[in-house]
Amino acid sequence: MKKFYIVLFCIAFILVGIFSVKITDFNFGGNTRYTDEEMKEMLFPNELSKITLYNFIRSKLKKDYNIPFIQGVDIYVTGMNSADIIVYEKSVVGCVKYMSSYMYFDKDGIVVESSNNLLDGIPIIDGLDFGRVVLYEKLPISNEKVFEEMLNITQVLVGYGITVDKITISSDNNITLYIGKIEVYLGDSSELNGKIGELRDIWEKIKDLSGILYLDNYNPIKENTTYTFKKR
Template sequence: MWITAAALLVAAAFFVGLSLLRINTIHVSGNRQYTAEQIEASIFDSRLSRNPVFCYLQYRFRPHKSIPFVQDYKLVFRSPSDVEVIVYEKSVVGYVSYMNSRMYFDKDGIIVESTSETLPGVPKIAGLSFGHIVLHQPLPVEDISVFNEILNLTQVLSVNEVAVDEIRFNKEKEATLQIRSLKVELGSNSEMNGKLSELTDILRDYPDLSGTLYLDSYDESNANPMYRFDKN
């Protein structure tokens, strides 16, 4: 009887001790769209959520916190007071405007998020014809091959570190970039790497260009190219 009472007392003291513990150190990895502070504030949004016991039970048995552009996250407890948050962000290549919202989509054209927020580094995609949009469903465009064009273009832009505000496609799927006050006519998707390499060099030398630059005449075999430029 005394042993049982003592065991209960020890257990009670143990859980009281745990309840007084607090997560003080939080490491965040895998985040690109959000800062570590923003991720921390979204997941640990109350005093109770910083209790390691409550946090662990909530993480294991309750739905995870919903964070825009985040597919999921994982909590790794290094100690009762030290936690690592591993963030798995949604893959986003662009967005279209629809009913006063920005509909962000991934490389396959799946709508992954609807928000009024502007995601830094993600261009607006214009010129596409589409029907009714449903979240988590493919963007209903006439020709789905355009998503390959968008993916290829955004990847090459990223490699060349060219930040674009808008990518506009015409009916022939020819692309035009909007970079602040500069419009860049790229034409067809042929020799796109070379066109964007030229654009990178031009922007490096003339970062404040304002007008229309025509790179649709790019020819890889031309060692001394000249391009038409119409100043605003």
């Protein structure tokens, strides 16, 4: 009987030791959609989830954390009380309004997330004609050419580091960007890189104004090409 109590004591001692060693130093990387504190609250919501041994075990497992806009998370236990957490975010370049939700899509036009909230820095695309939107499938836009132009616009904007609030594509395929109090009328998608490049170059001069920038006739390969800005 004495040996039995000794074994129980040893087990209890080990368990106390295991449960008392917890992660207190969290080092996050890769997260831009959520702050470090928000990621910490979602991944480590209680004291049990901070136990070092538990995190060592789940670092070896491919766990799906079901966090909106997060593709995956890697946890690396770097010490008795420390861990590095690498966050892999879903690639999102735009969204469309569908029923009561915003459907977010990646650079290939695949719908990767659905949310009731409109994210900062992600443009909403207006003027597209599409059918039933299904998560993890390609946006069902009826006009393939318009679909390709829409993806091209979002890619060019990302490439130039320009964040817009909304992009509209009219029935005759003319494009308008909305950035704060400024509308940027691009016309059709011809010379799109040159138009967006010019927008980037002059943005500091006009960003605090209100009005419409007409870049529809701008062509960087032509001499004396012009554009106008009409203040409101």
